[in-house]
Amino acid sequence: MSPTASLLAQRSSRMTASEIRELLKLLDRPGLISFAGGIPNPALFDMEAFQQAYARALGQAKGGRSSLQYSTSEGYLPLRQWIAEHMATKGVRCEPDNILITCGSQQGLDFVGKLLLDPGDTVVTAAPTYLGALQAFNAYEPRYDTLSGNGTANLLRTSAEVHGSRVKLIYLVPDFANPSGATLDLASRERALDIAGELGCLIVEDAAYTALRYDGEDLPPIAALDQKRRGSIEKSLTLYCGTFSKTLSPGLRVGWVCGPKPLLYRLTLAKQAADLHSSTINQVAMHEVALARFDDQVAAARTCYRERRDVMLASLERHAPDGMVWTRPEGGLFVWVTLPEGIDGRRLLERAVDEQNVAFVPGQAFFPDRSGANTLRLSFSLPDPQTIEEGIARLCTVIRSSLPTRR
Ligand SMILES: Cc1ncc(COP(=O)(O)O)c(C=O)c1O
Structure with a gap:
């Protein structure tokens, strides 16, 4: 040893x-x-777009210096504005203050675990599910139940209580999941919201692959369905984790969490404690490439x-x-x-x-x-x-x- x-x-x-x-x-x-x-x-x-974006970010007299400087924990405001508009196209109406930029969506998952999970709390997942989410949550020592076809809020509550536990979050990858490739249909998304409502827990919606659809129609994110039910993102029980990793580049490590402001504020404190903020220049470059090329x-x-x-x-x-x-x-x-x-x-x-x-x-x-x-x-x-x-x-x-x- x-x-x-x-x-x-x-x-x-x-x-x-x-x-x-x-x-x-x-x-x-x-x-x-x-x-x-x-x-x-x-x-x-898109090598050329990123080369130009970095050259521009460094080249401007004033802007060049600020892109190498410390910046805010919430993230680069123009990028959060772009993401808020992008979320609106998916039916999630939100403001830049509903967005926290994270170092990939992986960091968002870690912060969600840090914010919500005490040892022994229950996380509900699909089985199989994304290994990186299990790794992120494991550090906070939860137990797991799985959301099987006939899982109900009652069953999940009872299972948690048997272990002296409480269900804190349901983690789902609704579109083309890693690893199963499966997509949750509309009824399953609504059902997940019913269950979360009955349990009084959060849904963590991991949208890593949502943009990569090859056939069929886009389905509304759970966050959009939640907002529709409750009338506003501020009343929503869903935290949406997005990322540029599968669309523009994973190497810049730019992802985001979108959700109600009080939770976002707490997550921002976790971000501050972890790394102060995501790379300034990477956010500036990602914004420029997203704007021109997404x-x-x-x-x-x-x-x-x-x-x-x-x-x-x-x-x-x-x-x-x-x-x-x-x-x-x-x-x-x-x-x-x-x-x-x-x-x-x-x-x-x-x-x-x-x-x-x-x-x-x-x-x-x-x-x-x-x-x-x-x-x-x-x-x-x-x-x-x-x-x-x-x-x-x-x-x-x-x-x-x-x-x-x-x-
Ligand atoms: C389902 C899922 N969520 C999140 C991530 C993390 O992605 P990133 O941190 O690059 O945004 C991945 C990466 O493979 C993934 O498959």
Whole structure:
């Protein structure tokens, strides 16, 4: 044991390395086809727009200096204005003061956990759910319940009470979720609001992939439905976490939380304590690129990812053995696979990398209760269409050869 181990706070035992990040370190083998990453395709980054934006931010006599200076914890006002207008197009009417800029939406999730969760409080999530949210919340030592198809407020309340706990928040990724690719239909969004209302808890709506829709109609965010019910964002029980990571660039680390002002004020205090404010120049540059390029960039991303999703789904149709099922996402970056009975995702990964030089993320890490051993997540964001076809064929070869032999 390390000599400092006894100094660590108890909660640090729940801060474990993201299995995905650990896994990514192993994936630099030559010729490896990886469906593991789930990061945006860098070919989509608008290098020229960002170069110009940074040059302009640094070049102006007065503006240049302020973009290298400390700035406010709430975030760069023109960017918050842009986001408030963007939120209005989705039916969430709000002011810049309803927006806090965070260092990616990941930081928003951490602050929400910090603000709401005492040890033992209950967080309700989907299962599977975004691993990064579990990691962010885990530091605040909650317990988890899952919002299954027939979950009711009563069941959730009772389950929490049995553990001497109270439900504080429901965490949902309503559009093209990571990892499942699933989208909540309108009735499920309304039902989540009913349940939150009955429990008196918040909904944390993680909208990381909302812009990346390839078919079908946009659905209103839960935040918009909530506002419609209650008449104003100030009465809303929803905190909406948005990000530029999947549309313009993840590297600048610019996300936001949108919600009622009293909660936003508290979150701003958490921001102040954590890092004072997000990078000034990155916010200035993001604002300029969003203003000039957001719609075009989203359109380009949709075209690129739609083609890759279609190729992945068609390849699965062609190569998958009986007993393997997968989701058909309307957007986002992920297809979620349930393997034929008896195949373990982790063991399959070892064989897939060794025998066929193809990788994915085993699904278990995405379940708060560590179930889901026979699941895996495939991302179609990085490989080109031909490589996707080849990779799925290789993966299905390993799955086929892993099928338990029937006697
Ligand atoms: C569902 C979901 N939420 C939030 C994030 C965090 O994104 P960022 O912090 O880059 O905004 C991710 C990143 O992959 C994600 O998949």
